[in-house]
């Protein structure tokens with residue numbers, strides 16, 4: 001869809017791991033950038049990058065077609081998850097000046113899994129691919145660990161983690177769900193990702209100016225503490241050992 005292609009570059013940034021993924025866990029059937037396939041086939045899992053331009057009927061049709069032909073739709077990266085920086089487009093872009101309005105893919109279709117980040121880390125994309133496979137085809141232990149890893153990402157796609165109950169991830173959710181819970185580690189990723197500079201780091205903690213916040217969700221997507229439940233934290237080493245074993249030569 002509409003994005004900078006950075007999320008696809010993040011897939012490729014798995015380097016040798018990408019070849020292992022393609023060899024063991026993924027049969028790559030469609031792609032506009034990394035493979036030369038132009039027609040959307042039936043798919044088990046579709047990773048969708050970018051937001052949808054609603055002035056572009058072809059994009060709207062393509063995202064609906066993707067939903068119809070995929071068992072699982074994954075929003076790959078912040079633009080697909082929340083719209084992110086593309087929410088700011090007001091037309092006049094160099095190559096498509098007539099395109100004025102962009103929405104997250106979840107505004108048009110049902111989404112099953114979020115992979116947050118602008119761009120997501122290569123490791124996280126790898127983890128989701130391996131865990132999806134293990135959830136379907138692993139032994140009982142692997143299924144339990146893979147399910148624990150994927151559960152908060154599936155909940156995120158349904159906006160279940162939004163502690164304010166507003167149905168969108170925004171600056172308020174960062175305050176209620178991360179800072180007020182004592183989870184903030186003062187990394188500054190939220191402030192760096194805010195496109196309207198609504199967040200300033202003060203005394204090592206983010207301070208959010210609600211007057212400026214446009215509820216784009218970028219800060220919540222970028223915060224490394226906003227997604228993972230205690231289930232994931234408590235089992236983190238076992239989950240990573242399982243994924244590493246699955247990727248071992």
Ligand code: SF4
Nearest residue numbers: 171194213214217219
């Ligand atoms: S604080 Fe900034 S990044 Fe967070 S939702 Fe508001 S505008 Fe977006």
Ligand code: SF4
Nearest residue numbers: 184185187188190223
């Ligand atoms: S991104 Fe999350 S952990 Fe990092 S400073 Fe912001 S709220 Fe704290």
